[in-house]
Amino acid sequence: MSYKTIDMSRPSAGEAGRTGDWRSNRPVMQSELCSAVKAGRLTCQICWSLCPDACISQGMPPRVELEYCKGCGICAEECPTGAIAMRPEREHGTCDLPEADAG
Amino acid sequence: MTRVSELSTTEYLLSGNRACAGCGLGIGLRAITKALDGKMVLVNPASCLTVLGGMYPISSLDVPWINVAFPSTASSAAGVRAGLRAMRREGEMTVLAMAGDGGTADIGMQALSGAAERDDDFIYVCYDNEAYMNTGTQRSGSTPAGARTTTTWTGKRENPKDVPAIMEAHGIGYIASTNAAFPTDVYDKVLKARDRRGLRYIHMNTPCPSGWSFDPKDTVKLGRLAVDTGVVVLYEIEDGVFRLTGRSASLAKSGKPLVPVAEYLAAQGRFRGVSDETAAEIQSWVDARWAGYGARHTPVG
Amino acid sequence: MTTRLMTGNDAAATAVKLARAQVIAAYPITPQSPVVEQLSRWVEEGELPAEFVAVESEHSALSVCIGASTVGARAFTATSANGLAYMTEQIWWAAGARLPIVMCVVNRAMAAPWNVLNDQQDSMSVRDAGWVQLYCRDDQEILDTTAQAFRVAERINVPVMVCYDGFLLSHTMMPVDVPSPAEVDAFLPPRTAPLQIVEVSDPRNVGPVTPADPREDADGALQPGYMELRAMHNASLLQALEVVPAVDAEWSEAVGRSWGGLVGEYLLDDAEIVLVAAGSLVTQLTLVAETLRAEGVRAGALGIRCYRPFPADALRDRLASRALALVYDKALSYGNEGPICGDLKAALYSMDGEPAVYGAICGLGGRDVTLEHLAQAARDALSDLEAGVAHRAPVWIDLAEGSMR
Numbered sequence: 165m166s167y168k169t170i171d172m173s174r175p176s177a178g179e180a181g182r183t184g185d186w187r188s189n190r191p192v193m194q195s196e197l198c199s200a201v202k203a204g205r206l207t208c209q210i211c212w213s214l215c216p217d218a219c220i221s222q223g224m225p226p227r228v229e230l231e232y233c234k235g236c237g238i239c240a241e242e243c244p245t246g247a248i249a250m251r252p253e254r255e256h257g258t259c260d261l262p263e264a265d266a267g
Numbered sequence: 268m269t270r271v272s273e274l275s276t277t278e279y280l281l282s283g284n285r286a287c288a289g290c291g292l293g294i295g296l297r298a299i300t301k302a303l304d305g306k307m308v309l310v311n312p313a314s315c316l317t318v319l320g321g322m323y324p325i326s327s328l329d330v331p332w333i334n335v336a337f338p339s340t341a342s343s344a345a346g347v348r349a350g351l352r353a354m355r356r357e358g359e360m361t362v363l364a365m366a367g368d369g370g371t372a373d374i375g376m377q378a379l380s381g382a383a384e385r386d387d388d389f390i391y392v393c394y395d396n397e398a399y400m401n402t403g404t405q406r407s408g409s410t411p412a413g414a415r416t417t418t419t420w421t422g423k424r425e426n427p428k429d430v431p432a433i434m435e436a437h438g439i440g441y442i443a444s445t446n447a448a449f450p451t452d453v454y455d456k457v458l459k460a461r462d463r464r465g466l467r468y469i470h471m472n473t474p475c476p477s478g479w480s481f482d483p484k485d486t487v488k489l490g491r492l493a494v495d496t497g498v499v500v501l502y503e504i505e506d507g508v509f510r511l512t513g514r515s516a517s518l519a520k521s522g523k524p525l526v527p528v529a530e531y532l533a534a535q536g537r538f539r540g541v542s543d544e545t546a547a548e549i550q551s552w553v554d555a556r557w558a559g560y561g562a563r564h565t566p567v568g
Numbered sequence: 569m570t571t572r573l574m575t576g577n578d579a580a581a582t583a584v585k586l587a588r589a590q591v592i593a594a595y596p597i598t599p600q601s602p603v604v605e606q607l608s609r610w611v612e613e614g615e616l617p618a619e620f621v622a623v624e625s626e627h628s629a630l631s632v633c634i635g636a637s638t639v640g641a642r643a644f645t646a647t648s649a650n651g652l653a654y655m656t657e658q659i660w661w662a663a664g665a666r667l668p669i670v671m672c673v674v675n676r677a678m679a680a681p682w683n684v685l686n687d688q689q690d691s692m693s694v695r696d697a698g699w700v701q702l703y704c705r706d707d708q709e710i711l712d713t714t715a716q717a718f719r720v721a722e723r724i725n726v727p728v729m730v731c732y733d734g735f736l737l738s739h740t741m742m743p744v745d746v747p748s749p750a751e752v753d754a755f756l757p758p759r760t761a762p763l764q765i766v767e768v769s770d771p772r773n774v775g776p777v778t779p780a781d782p783r784e785d786a787d788g789a790l791q792p793g794y795m796e797l798r799a800m801h802n803a804s805l806l807q808a809l810e811v812v813p814a815v816d817a818e819w820s821e822a823v824g825r826s827w828g829g830l831v832g833e834y835l836l837d838d839a840e841i842v843l844v845a846a847g848s849l850v851t852q853l854t855l856v857a858e859t860l861r862a863e864g865v866r867a868g869a870l871g872i873r874c875y876r877p878f879p880a881d882a883l884r885d886r887l888a889s890r891a892l893a894l895v896y897d898k899a900l901s902y903g904n905e906g907p908i909c910g911d912l913k914a915a916l917y918s919m920d921g922e923p924a925v926y927g928a929i930c931g932l933g934g935r936d937v938t939l940e941h942l943a944q945a946a947r948d949a950l951s952d953l954e955a956g957v958a959h960r961a962p963v964w965i966d967l968a969e970g971s972m973r
Contacts, residue, residue, distance in 0.1 A: 168792055169725070169800055170666050170763050171323040173773035176786030178283035179321035186288060206272060213271045213450050214487050216286065216293025218278040232282035236289035236476075237484030250484070306768050310635065317777060324783060324791035326773035331766045333638055334775035335631065336661050342628035346591065346635020346643070347766075349619035353590035353641040360768050378631065381624030 177232065183217070187235030189250040191228050197247035198225035211239035211248060268513070269451045269458070275301045284327035286319040289483025291473040291490065292394055293319065295447030296328075299363070299392060302457035305330050307361045310344040312337045312375065314367035315401045315475075316394070331360065338374045340366040341382035344389045361461055362389035368409035369399045372428045383437035386465040390457070393430060393468075394447065396475035404478045411498070412549055413532065413541040416478075422541060426552055434468040435504055441467040443503040443512075448474060448490020452501055452513045459503070472499040480536025489534060494518070497525040497557040502564075509563040519561055528553050569751065569823065574744050576737035579707045580646065580672045580730070581606035582744075583714035585616050586752040589670075590641040593621040593632035597651040598684045599734035600674040604646060626651035630658035630671070637667040638774060640762045642718060644669070648734060649676035649690045656694060663698030664801060665775055666763055668721030668728075671699075672714060675847065675898070676734040677933040685934020686734040688847060692899040692907045694729075698801055700808045701876040703846035704732040707742040709827055712819060713873075715752055719815045722759050724804045731875075733848040733898075735934070747823040755822035805877050812874045830879035832871035833886060835861065839868030842887060842923070843946060845896040846872040846908060849930075849937065853896070856942045867946065872908060880915035887912075889921035894949045896942065897962075898931045905962045924953055930965035941965050 195201050199208045201224050212220045219233040220226045225247065228239070240248040279300035286293050292315055300307070308331040311317060317334065321327040335343035344364035351357045366375050371393035379391065398416045399405040406416040408428045415422050431442050441463050443456040453471060460467035474490045476483040493499035494514050501515040511519050518525065528550045532538040541549075574582070581603045584592070592611065594604035610616035619641075621632045626647050633643035647655065652673055662669050673691045677683040688703075695701060700720060704710045710732050717728040732738060765772045781793040792800070813829025820826035834854040836842065841860070843853040850871030860867035870886055870893075872879070887893050893916070897906025904910060909927030916922050926949045931937040945965050952960055 169797075169804075171775055171778045171792075171797055172763075172765060173321065173324045173326035173776050174785060175281060175326045175329040175771055175773070177281040177327075178786075179281070179325040179327045180283055180285040183283045209271050213274060213297075214294055214448075216288075216290045216297075216486070217282050217284065218280050218293070218297060219282050222276055229282060234288035234483075236486070237482075238289055238294075238486055241484040242487050305771070308639075308766055320773055320776055322783065323773075323776045323778040324785040326771075326776065328773065329771050331768060331771045332773040332776075333635070333764075333766065334773070334777075335634065336657050338627060339631035339634070339658065342623060342631035343635040345621055345623075345628075346593065346632035346637075347639055348635075349591045349593075349621055349632060350636030350639040350641035350643070353619050353636065354639060356639065360766075377625060378628050381628055384624070385622070387621075 182231050183234050184231045187233060188253055189235045189237060190230065190253055190256060191233065191237070191239050192249045192251050193225050193228065194247050194249060195225045197245050199245050200224040200226070208244065211243055214238050214242050269455050271451060274451070274454060275304065277301065277305065279305050279329045281327045281329060284319050285321055286315065287477050289476040289486045290319070291396065291447040291475060291486050292316060294450055295394060295453050295471050295473055298450035298453040299457050300330055302454045303361050303363065303461060307331070307363045308333060308347060310335055310340060310347055310362060310364045312340045312366050312370045313401065314370050315396065316365060316367070318401055337370060339378055340364045340370055340375045341391060342378040344391070345382050345387040348387060348389050363392065364389055365392040365394065367401070368393060368395040368397060369407040372408040372430050380437065383434060383439050383466050386439060388464050388466070390460045390467045390469065392471055394471045394473045396473040396478055397427070398478050400475050400478040413545045414537045415539070422545065431468065431470045439466045439468060440506055441503070443469045444499070445469060445501055446472045446490045446494060446499050448487040449501065449513060456503060478537070481534060485534070492526065492531050492534060495526040496528045496531040497553045498528060498531055500557065500560050502560060508565050510567065511560060511564045519564060525557060569745055569747050571743050571745050573741050574707060575602065575739050575741055576707045576710045576732050577602040577674065577739065578606060579711035579744050580714050582746055583711045584644050585610055586747065586749060587715050587718045587756055588642065589618055589644040591619045591621065591633065591636035591643045592645065593623050593629045594645050595623050595626045595629045595647070595651060597626070597648045599676060599738045600646045600648040600651070600672070603672060626655040627658060630655040630662060633669045634658060634662050634665065634667055637669050638665070638762065638764045639766050640759065642759045644671070646672035646674065648674045649678055652690045652694065653678065659694050659697045659699065662727045666725040666801065668725055670714065670717045670721055670728050670730065673729050673731045674734045674738045675731055683933040686736050687932045687934070688731065688898040689900070691729060691731045695876050695907060698726065698805060699876060700726055700728040700805065700812070700874065702728060702730050702874055703872060704730065704737065705832065705848055705850040705871055707737060707740070707744050710737060711744055711746065712825060712827060715756065716815045716819050719756050720808060720811050723811050724807045725763055726805050726808065731847065736848045745825070751822050755818060808874065808877050809879060827873060830874040830882045831886065832873055834869040836868040836870065836886060838866050840866045840891040841946060841950060842890050842893045843867060843869045843896065844872065844893050844908065844912065846875055847898065849896050849898065852937065852939055852942055855939055856946065859939065859943050860946055865950065875908070878911050878915065883912060883915050884919055887916060887923055888919060890923040892949060892953050893923050893925045894946055895925065895927045896930050897927060900929055909962065924958060926952065926960045927962040928965050929962050935966060937965065
């Protein structure tokens with residue numbers, strides 16, 4: 165009997181599709197304000213720890229994965245130095261997501 | 268206490284999942300799975316977590332996961348644990364049962380009580396977003412007084428059940444109250460629970476932008492406000508010893524008054540139109556609980 | 569092999585021990601309780617190396633079995649009547665999740681009115697849930713069928729209910745041949761790997777929300793939707809029509825005793841009237857057939873051992889060109905007729921040599937069913953047949969009409 169006999173999923177990002185298209189505001193990192201950048205080491209990372217969608221990678225500055233970022237704005241709200249701004253998507257055009265590799 | 272920079276960078280929760288924008292559960296779940304380093308099997312009934320997990324054949328969580336029937340979270344987890352032990356596989360993974368507040372305080376209570384009385388060996392996390400959010404925000408036994416839901420249109424009249432207190436009455440060894448907006452607090456409690464045996468119960472308050480009616484950007488702010496007002500108190504009860512933790516411990520130590528509950532109520536649409544009388548009752552309820560916790564608090568060392 | 573005097577419940581517990589069940593969960597209910605009392609004693613005394621989980625409800629009993637079976641353990645529970653009804657949600661779950669759990673259902677009447685005695689309304693009420701249902705006629709068959717049930721379940725990944733009549737069998741002592749552990753081990757190997765994958769190194773989400781339509785996985789391969797999964801489940805359940813007789817034959821090789829696979833038959837060869845039932849009634853019907861033959865009626869008895877899947881072909885084969893099939897049901901599809909009777913009519917419909925099929929309802933709530941009741945019902949049925957009655961409403965045997973006025 166193949167594994168198809170029962171419903172058993174395999175993990176993959178993007179189960180709900182490219183959830184970046186849910187977003188109406190986009191987080192924009194202003195590197196010069198980021199405390200990790202200023203400290204020159206991997207400090208803070210609060211935005212990374214509080215992203216509900218695991219769309220932020222640790223870094224100097226942390227990097228946001230826009231393909232899936234739903235634009236909730238928690239990172240901007242919680243950044244202790246105000247380094248992340250939420251800017252309307254329309255400022256960036258509406259169809260500038262990177263082309264998906266698959267389908 | 269673990270610092271943010273010490274949390275593992277391995278992600279078990281995968282991006283592009285079905286959870287609402289700003290869902291507090293996502294934050295908490297990342298911390299939980301990191302604490303267990305993915306060496307776990309999630310046992311989960313119908314809930315927002317199911318939605319987050321996604322529809323067959325794709326899963327949004329990179330850990331073993333068994334979906335179970337709504338009332339059966341704890342009994343199914345007990346079965347998974349018994350099965351693993353019978354197969355001599357219990358060392359492979361921690362059994363983590365995780366249900367919402369409806370799945371815990373209401374329909375799952377009987378099975379949970381049975382498992383606690385037997386002291387079955389697994390971690391049970393109730394993520395408490397204070398109503399049946401998955402089905403459209405109906406009231407649960409964990410919905411706070413004053414909150415409007417789709418079955419309490421003018422605001423719920425009763426205070427929520429104190430599920431950790433119910434669990435404490437079972438005499439289990441580890442009970443914790445935490446909040447998804449404090450991932451390191453969640454992480455530390457799951458870490459501590461991981462290294463104990465028997466039934467370990469963690470109650471994780473989980474701010475819900477859609478059900479509580481606030482802007483998704485404010486999820487963490489609401490979690491923090493819940494703690495600062497004493498609506499949610501961070502604590503753990505280890506072998507009967509009660510201890511405030513994290514921000515709640517700091518608040519108690521400072522001796523400063525809590526932020527008025529009115530601020531917490533005003534920040535959420537679900538409390539819109541709450542009468543002054545109800546607000547005062549909620550404040551009294553919070554004050555009495557906070558005083559009780561303060562009296563029980565045993566400082567570390 | 570040793571012969572011991574034991575109750576039906578002891579026979580069931582003995583089979584579970586011989587089958588080396590690994591996880592046992594149960595909640596007390598009359599008349600099932602002695603099964604799990606015995607098993608818990610064996611576990612506590614170290615005679616049976618299993619996990620015994622003393623749960624707080626029948627719903628949890630089957631939930632524990634579901635959890636344990638999902639990670640590969642051989643799991644067993646037992647219940648009756650309202651306990652079975654209370655676990656109904658999980659009965660469907662266990663079947664749809666394709667878990668080879670074995671459950672003894674010690675048949676008892678459903679409340680209300682409240683009653684602890686025997687009929688078969690409980691298991692009949694969950695006949696459509698996707699389990700194999702096997703019915704036993706005596707204590708020996710309970711032991712043999714319970715052991716066979718694990719083999720059947722694990723071969724097709726479908727759970728099996730072993731149904732036997734409360735008190736009439738569960739609490740009645742009979743001589744039972746108990747095979748040796750070695751004989752059963754030769755017949756029943758340890759459970760092979762489950763369909764479910766629960767491995768940290770290969771994380772899967774078992775049993776998630778499943779859309780109606782097939783959906784592509786992350787690699788673009790189309791996976792079945794809800795209907796396809798249900799169709800595969802049904803196909804596996806239907807395999808039991810071959811697997812149940814095959815396993816019965818293997819058991820016969822191992823211990824020298826067969827129960828006929830799907831159906832049991834007695835004096836059928838030249839029978840014009842065939843008396844049909846499931847459970848302990850079948851034993852009674854063999855005696856009734858003898859009585860009727862002594863009266864010059866060519867009667868035979870046909871016992872339905874495997875009720876789900878329904879052995880339609882076997883029944884068509886056994887009943888072609890008979891004059892009459894009289895079905896005795898210890899249950900009722902309220903507002904219709906006895907469940908076995910209705911199923912049999914559907915199976916025989918428009919067959920060449922289709923017999924008349926009459927139904928009789930008997931023994932509800934433990935009402936005593938005597939051989940004379942059964943025989944008289946057969947005589948009455950023959951009269952109706954001779955009078956040319958083609959379709960007959962179910963007859964209630966031994967109904968005290970006077971008490972209802």
